[in-house]
Amino acid sequence: MSKSVSVKELKERLQLELVCAEEGLERPILTSDLSRPGLELTGFFSYYPEDRVQLFGMTEISFSEGMEPKERLKRYRQMCTSRTPAFVVSRNLETPKELIQAASEVSIPVLRSRLKTTRLSVYITNFLESKLAPVISMHGVLVDIYGLGVLITGNSGVGKSETALELVKRGHRLVADDNVEIRQEDELSLIGSSPAIIEHLLEIRGLGIINVMTLFGAGAVRSSKKITLVVHLENWDSEKHYDRVGLDEEKTRIFDMDVPKITIPVRPGRNLSVIIEVAAMNFRLKNMGYNAAEQFTQDLNKLINHNRSIND
Template sequence: MAKVRAVDILEKFDLELVSGEDGLHRPIKLSDLSRPGLEIAGFFDYYPAERIQLIGMTELSFFQRLSPEEKKERMDRLCDYETPAIIISRNLSVPVELIEASEAYSVPVMRSKMTTTKFSSQLTNYLESMLAPTTAVHGVLVDIYGVGVLITGQSGVGKSETALELVKRGHRLVADDCVEIRQEDIDTLIGHSPELIEHLLEIRGLGIINVMTLFGAGAVRSHKRITLNVYLEQWHPKKQYDRLGIEEDKLKIIDSEITKITLPVRPGRNLAVIIEVAAMNFRLKRMGVNAAQEFTEKLAGVISEAGVDEMK
């Protein structure tokens, strides 16, 4: 099923349907828009027919200068079988030739009251959001001090229990069990919960709880940008874990990479507090304060001074 159709644009922006009603269910596959000025002038060699065609005052003013034969020919070619929709801005009058061509080829023609530039900006933002690449990840997404933390790990490792403790400490739940993620821009991942399990948290032995009902509306949020991944794994005695925090792993989701921290899980470790501190430390690093790097530099200085003393 198509993510966006012409009818969705009609309803979203409260547009007026002028003609071509039979084509309202045409799919929209691209977020790019086209201003068909050159096409109205007669140059169709590179006509991007698969885009929404946005016509403003400039295009219509030039169109009025054409002969009747040219007007009909241009509008017939503009209404391609691939064209998802044609939108007229500024509530301008729609040419009769366009109405006739749209009915013949079932291309919906809609009209907006907004200016061309303003409508173009709003429509592009909407399409980029709706048509962004998406995926789903098994995990929990929590907003901790403004940092979107994606908690992942094997089933039963304690992700939901940790999220519950974080909510009790004043942080906000975004999604549990399944996190739907869309890439809205380069290195911009937005996570949200499927509608069916929104605000719900599954605790083994307790069942499903509604976080918003128990803790209030301030304990949840609908979506959050993901910037940090905390991977929980069972403690392996023979595995060497990072003790300084110098090395930084990355997790790739779609085409973006986010910082990844691996936390070993064993009895006695307060994972909620550790993840909370990890989020605060991540914020500090982005502000230019890196405790591990400062310690390493101090240690190198002490070793260097000790070597000079030995040489004396």
């Protein structure tokens, strides 16, 4: 089932002025793409993206003012289809009465904004992309650690929520526990958030459900965060080889994006919150150009080569 946003939501979010057709505010918007209907005003309808919000700026309004009223009304009527969600006029420009007439006939809302066309286009697109982005749910905990969105995954009972609680106590911020809703807003961004019913809540076995914001304050939570790193917790397996240097680069795929992943074995005595905290700091260092594992390997190779040259 495709996602949609009502014209009313768009109007309220961007504080747009309703010019006409209030009864059409529940019309659905199914795409974040916008249309600037300049060619349509000339009569070119071979390709008309009728399912998009139609945005009128100074160019479109100025061009239409040079048309005969009957011709102008004809073009606007052609733009008003059953799939057209709304017309939006920027810069508080005077809305053509023919547009109001044509839109009112089929209950398509006409909205107006004081913003310039380019900025308004960006705001509308960003809002629609965030609302219409594909969403999946993942079992895990999302925490904001030093500005990085760290998604902690692992089997049930491995200690994800307890680790998140310790991280919150250390000054980091909880985004979501147990069920993380992830949406892909663009090719480079995965945004994680919590379902409304469990927002700010942590489930600790033996203790029950606690409200992190109530206990630790508003600074201990945030509503959403871009996912940068995945930390997977698993029970220690003595037969398995774990990376001890840090040269192995593991990835996990979410939607069509490969996200860096670190696997941390869990056994008694390991302070997982400190390990994950250090993993986040080390990841930031790598992004800044310093890789401790690579530096160690280079220094070790230099030492080996130096000793060989002495022995030779």
